[in-house]
Amino acid sequence: MQPHRFRPALMGILLLALPLAACGETKPAAQSAAPPPPKVTVAKPVQKLVSDYDEYVGRFVAYDFVEVRGRVSGYLDKIHFTDGQLVKAGDDLFTIDRRPFEASLDQAKAALEQAKANLAFAEADLKRGSNLVPGTSITQQTLDQRTQAKRVAAASVTAQEAAVRQAELDLQFTELKSPVSGRIGDRRVSIGNLVAGGTAGNTTLLATVATVDPIRFEFTMDEASYLRYLNAASAQASSSANRGMSLPVRLKLIDETDFKHEGKIDFVDNVIDRSSGTIRARAEFSNPDRKLTPGMFGRIQITIAKPEMALLVPDAAIATEQVRKFVYAVSPDGVANPKYVTLGPIVDGLRVISGGLDAHDSIVVNGLMRVRPGIKVEPEQATAKSEAKETVVGTN
Secondary structure, eight states: OHHHHHHHHHHHHHHHHHHHHHHHHHTTSOOOOOOOOOEEEEEOOEEEEEOOEEEEEEEEEESOEEEEEOSSOEEEEEEOSOTTOEEOTTOEEEEEOOHHHHHHHHHHHHHHHHHHHHHHHHHHHHHHHHHSOBTTTBOHHHHHHHHHHHHHHHHHHHHHHHHHHHHHHHHHTTEEEOSSSEEEOOOSSOTTOEEOOSSSSSOOEEEEEEOOSSEEEEEEEEHHHHHHHHHHSOGGGTTSTTTTOOOEEEEEOTTOSSOOEEEEEEEEOSSOOTTTOEEEEEEEEOOTTSOOOTTOEEEEEEEOSOOEEEEEEOGGGOEEETTEEEEEEEOTTSBEEEEEEEEEEEETTEEEEEESOOTTOOEEEEOGGGOOTTOBOEEEEOOHHHHHHHHHHHHO
16 A cells, blocks of 8 residues: 555656756757847938028007098088098098088188278278378378278288188098008998097097008017127118118018018117017018008017028937937947937928037938937938928928
């Protein structure tokens, strides 16, 4: 019976020996193969002439903005425009009832004729008295009285002539014309309402007219930028309205991606605001299609230096290490190493690199997340078509 007692122990030893033997057999197996180098797309930096510039946000203002108000009071008789239309200088806008002013003009003309008749009689009476012998046929007092009457009659004629001119002006003022060319707003008064006119007091606002071409753009610049622009301006033109800042400016609207509107600075204010440390400036732009509207926001770009050759790369090729920016440059043997760069503005969808990069460097533009410093990569050169695609993506 003793052999049966050792049989379970023997079976356990055999079961443990089988895995150990199997392990001993697999030791010579080949180790797992290393992963292939990651595939990346590389391209050389784009070389392009770029200019250093500043950008400011501002608002459009009309070159001229006029409130149309009546110079005489009366009832509104006619309206000669459609709300919001373009008008030219001298176009009829409103007509105030002319009949009371025509009657006043006729009265003034009648009074003038009466004054002229009195003057003619006084002149004739004085002439008769002057032909008589003073002291015998006519007294000196009578002669003086006739001289005075002639002068009074002449003054009355002058006064009545002025009254006629005033009545003619009042009649002309019943026809309200546009003082400038531009776009008119909506009518503020309907036909049949009483219009309060005059040169003082509460006059009635009838409409407004704003010029549209050319149009101005107002913005503010900081003191440091103002001094930098002055240094770039010519000293001979420092007395002009724009302080000699004949710098090229471009503008874009909030729905545009490119600065395609070109203009010029035509005015810089005479004081710097003490509370904000900024100075107000103004640029002028042509507006032939009337798209630019007073009150509209825009962004202006002021070029402050001559164009210089610069290197540009897509923003997707730039990585961040804490506060430093870098790109991965691939060496001829396929090893990627970081190059720390200094960033500039975005031009045509690409980022300007102002330092740290060479024109002959091949940088990773696609597959940046698969790259680590010092590893070997499998570079694929970007074609002209793919580079153009990157530019479009950067622009959007």
